[in-house]
Amino acid sequence: MSLFSPPRYQAPFKPMRRDDITPFMKVFTASEGIIKGVLFGCRMCGNCILQETAFICPMTCPKGLRNGLCGGATPEACEVDASRPCTWHKIYERAEKMGRTEKLLEINAPIDGERVGRETWLDVVHVWKETEESPKFVEFFSNRKKFDEDWERVFYNVRQPEWWQGDSEYHAPAYEAPVSLLEANLRTGEFTCTAEIAPPLSAATGSICEKSGYLCDWVPAANFTDNASASARMGSLASSKICLDSGLEPVMQLQARDRSRVVIESDAMGAAGLGIRNILCLTGDHHRFGPGPVTKPDQFDMDAVQMLWLLRRMRDDGKYIDGRNIKYRPEFFLGAAASPFGAYPKYEALRAEKKVNAGAQFIQTQPIFDYDGFLIWLEELDKRNLLDKVYILAGMIPLKSARAAHFMADEVPGVKIPDKIVKRMDAAGDKDGQAEEGVAIALEMIEKLKNTPGLNGIHFMAVHWEIIVPRLMEESGLPKPGITSLDAIPA
Numbered sequence: 157m158s159l160f161s162p163p164r165y166q167a168p169f170k171p172m173r174r175d176d177i178t179p180f181m182k183v184f185t186a187s188e189g190i191i192k193g194v195l196f197g198c199r200m201c202g203n204c205i206l207q208e209t210a211f212i213c214p215m216t217c218p219k220g221l222r223n224g225l226c227g228g229a230t231p232e233a234c235e236v237d238a239s240r241p242c243t244w245h246k247i248y249e250r251a252e253k254m255g256r257t258e259k260l261l262e263i264n265a266p267i268d269g270e271r272v273g274r275e276t277w278l279d280v281v282h283v284w285k286e287t288e289e290s291p292k293f294v295e296f297f298s299n300r301k302k303f304d305e306d307w308e309r310v311f312y313n314v315r316q317p318e319w320w321q322g323d324s325e326y327h328a329p330a331y332e333a334p335v336s337l338l339e340a341n342l343r344t345g346e347f348t349c350t351a352e353i354a355p356p357l358s359a360a361t362g363s364i365c366e367k368s369g370y371l372c373d374w375v376p377a378a379n380f381t382d383n384a385s386a387s388a389r390m391g392s393l394a395s396s397k398i399c400l401d402s403g404l405e406p407v408m409q410l411q412a413r414d415r416s417r418v419v420i421e422s423d424a425m426g427a428a429g430l431g432i433r434n435i436l437c438l439t440g441d442h443h444r445f446g447p448g449p450v451t452k453p454d455q456f457d458m459d460a461v462q463m464l465w466l467l468r469r470m471r472d473d474g475k476y477i478d479g480r481n482i483k484y485r486p487e488f489f490l491g492a493a494a495s496p497f498g499a500y501p502k503y504e505a506l507r508a509e510k511k512v513n514a515g516a517q518f519i520q521t522q523p524i525f526d527y528d529g530f531l532i533w534l535e536e537l538d539k540r541n542l543l544d545k546v547y548i549l550a551g552m553i554p555l556k557s558a559r560a561a562h563f564m565a566d567e568v569p570g571v572k573i574p575d576k577i578v579k580r581m582d583a584a585g586d587k588d589g590q591a592e593e594g595v596a597i598a599l600e601m602i603e604k605l606k607n608t609p610g611l612n613g614i615h616f617m618a619v620h621w622e623i624i625v626p627r628l629m630e631e632s633g634l635p636k637p638g639i640t641s642l643d644a645i646p647a
């Protein structure tokens with residue numbers, strides 16, 4: 157148990173190699189580990205960002221997230237282990253009390269494995285000495301503003317290694333012409349819809365071809381989930397390519413879970429090489445939501461914010477994370493997910509801003525069943541001036557049965573279904589009656605969403621019921637894509 161952080165989820169890290177560690181450093185590192193362990197629950201990640209996170213160690217989070225909470229976080233508990241609080245909720249709360257909320261916008265680097273299990277205090281001393289204009293203690297009294305700025309500079313240099321250089325700024329995409337049909341349609345300002353197609357459980361590809369066949373007139377692009385809920389299916393990259401070959405542009409979901417930074421870069425580059433331009437970056441569900449047997453608990457090398465930062469820099473700066481140049485840069489239209497009903501909307505908006513700053517150009521949300529709650533989240537985004545920097549597509553799940561409504565209301569983190577909707581589904585009679593009631597509920601919500609300022613479209617997640625999307629769009633009068641070929645865009 158630590159004084160200032162939630163308890164550790166996993167044990168402290170050990171160094172990757174010890175052949176260069178002297179006996180003195182062993183003792184020094186052990187002392188630092190004990191003191192920081194008692195105070196902060198420190199896991200000796202060797203990449204300390206406590207300055208940034210209101211002195212709560214983010215490595216106590218079960219996913220090891222270093223840039224904010226995950227989609228299933230709630231004020232009450234962690235989505236992975238309900239016996240513990242969400243580390244990031246604690247960070248937001250304390251940062252708010254300390255007046256340091258905006259500091260949480262800085263994009264933190266993933267862990268450098270070489271530094272894991274090693275001390276950081278001597279590192280701070282070293283950086284302090286090397287930094288020009290490092291703080292002078294006398295200025296703490298004589299010139300507090302300068303002292304604070306110099307102090308901040310030193311700790312920025314400690315937090316942000318040369319190969320990362322994260323900041324709190326918005327980085328607009330460094331290209332002109334749209335790279336995908338989805339982007340081209342969103343740029344027109346027309347309400348634009350996307351749909352999700354469930355990747356098959358088997359090696360048979362027919363369902364992708366069939367579904368893309370009846371969706372291609374209605375949506376400019378279809379999403380393919382990436383082993384959602386930690387449950388294996390056909391991969392997102394393969395499904396996306398099959399979809400592309402069938403005539404519909406894919407949105408390839410790429411999640412951080414189970415991928416090292418090397419695989420993230422390689423999969424994204426492979427996708428670009430295959431002509432897949434839309435990439436939705438996700439942190440991913442923890443393995444504990446999967447069917448089991450459950451894998452090792454620590455499967456996150458990066459988070460969604462870091463992935464966006466990484467892929468945007470590959471595209472706009474032409475660099476891999478290790479600094480190697482990319483001769484032919486990939487073209488990406490980058491997306492992110494948002495969870496308007498997970499944490500408090502002000503915290504969710506902070507997280508959304510971080511994703512937009514890192515590189516998100518469109519956001520698809522968790523399904524919306526509570527319109528008023530959704531508006532509160534949208535207003536929080538507006539307060540942060542995000543609505544003219546990112547396209548927002550509201551998530552929509554047409555309910556097919558009362559059972560599905562109960563499951564989502566009770567089991568799916570980040571989804572809120574008002575009681576009156578669950579009751580309507582319960583009272584809808586047999587299977588067909590329930591499906592019709594689900595359609596009616598969806599149509600009512602679409603009517604509100606399509607007239608919502610700041611909203612750019614709807615993302616339909618009618619998993620295993622994709623055929624309902626054309627009907628919903630037709631009956632609600634949602635427009636078909638205006639641009640169906642990138643060649644058709646006027647110069």
Ligand code: SF4
Pocket residue numbers: 216217218219220221224225226227228229230233234235236237241242243244245
């Ligand atoms: S809810 Fe998510 S962000 Fe919060 S501690 Fe748990 S895994 Fe981490």
